[in-house]
Amino acid sequence: MLEVNGLTKRFKNKIAVDHIDLQINDGQLVAFLGHNGAGKSTTINMLIGLLKPDAGEIQLNGLTPNDKNYNDSLGVVFQNSVLDKSLSVEDNLKIAGRLYKNFDADFQKDLLDKLEIKSIQKQKYGSLSGGQRRRVDIARALLSKPKLLFLDEPSTGLDIQTRNKIWEVLNELRHEMGLTIILTTHYLEEADQSDWVYVLDKGKIVASDTVDNLKARYAQNTLILYANDLSTVDKLSMLDDVKVLHNKVLLKVNSYQEAISIIEEYKNDISDFEYIHGSMDDIFIALTGKEIK
Structure with missing residues (x-):
């Protein structure tokens, strides 16, 4: 589904991402595991077209980030929300829904039910707790029925009950939609449930394999x-x-x-x-x- 070769990004004299290669298949949950500054978010930003690589190639189902339709099959949950804090949850999702040609109102209703958002949809987004905001962010990212969902540190600062609810819904959608997820995380238990793990350190991939194989080799x-x-x-x-x-x-x-x-x-x-x-x-x-x- 996604193939990356030699991806590189420099900021002044620092190499943030250093010639990394990725191969990600349909339906996988793939974790980028690394500490702050390892290059996880920079990699994500290049994969979604927000940052231009200094070198390397990215292909998503045959398309590159420069192609017009590249982003049509992508959903993104950023570390910092892109929603308007002064608007209600309902209005934020309405505005987001208008961006998609094939918006499915029934699918949105189902999402709100699954993520337990209905009871807060009249509230201003800015008045919500961190866990409520993150559930709304995920609903917004899924409105277009993406084939590939990027989650950049989705669970940072959330209580375990909210994290469990989010992953319950995401795993259900993976089963129902064949959704592929690329996750950057600090949480080892999230990486533990992945189909494939890339371990990043100082902009390099220092290991990539299944969780079981990594454990057999290193743990x-x-x-x-x-x-x-x-x-x-x-x-x-x-x-x-x-x-x-x-x-x-x-x-x-x-x-x-x-x-x-x-x-x-x-x-x-x-x-x-x-x-x-x-x-x-x-x-x-x-x-x-x-x-x-």
């Missing part, structure tokens, strides 16, 4: 064994890649099978165990050397 799982006595701790401490904390022994393992094998071997020596999957945070630290903020 080892941890097996914690609780020992009955100190002699057992001493015995377990002889295993490879072990950390001992009082009566706990932490081991890095590659799979369930390896963990089960160790548990079976030492079942008479341990009182309990925990198995912890490697996380997106582990991946980010392994690739960039720092935690995501």
Whole structure:
């Protein structure tokens, strides 16, 4: 659906995006994961035609950002809203709807129901809470029934209930419309549900793969064994890649099978165990050397 080759953008002496390549298929949820300044938003702004690249090529279903119809299949939720704070939610959406030739009033009604906006549509947009505004922003971006939706840090500052509601609706629309979503995020749990993840650092893609493959490569799982006595701790401490904390022994393992094998071997020596999957945070630290903020 979207193919990008050698995309590059400089601001004075700084390279914000450094020769990145992307391949995104229909119906995917793709996450750009990175800290502030990694190049995520600059990349998005080039993909939607707001910024002109210094180098590289962008093709969306065969069209480039210079083509007249390039934006027809795009929806965008920016970090900062483009809606008028002095107008009501209803009036903002009416104005947005007039921009589209094939505006579907029934589809808008369904969106308002799904995103729980009907009860606030008479209120001024500027009087809404952050979570309410973001739900309205998403409704506005979806009015044109886009094939590709860009979400630039959509959950920043939102409570977990609002984030869950937004993703409940978006996942429903992905199923119903075959919607493709490109997401920039700080939230590791959002990246965790993606079909594909691009990890960005200093304008470069430092890794791209499925979540499972990234975890297998960069985020080892941890097996914690609780020992009955100190002699057992001493015995377990002889295993490879072990950390001992009082009566706990932490081991890095590659799979369930390896963990089960160790548990079976030492079942008479341990009182309990925990198995912890490697996380997106582990991946980010392994690739960039720092935690995501």
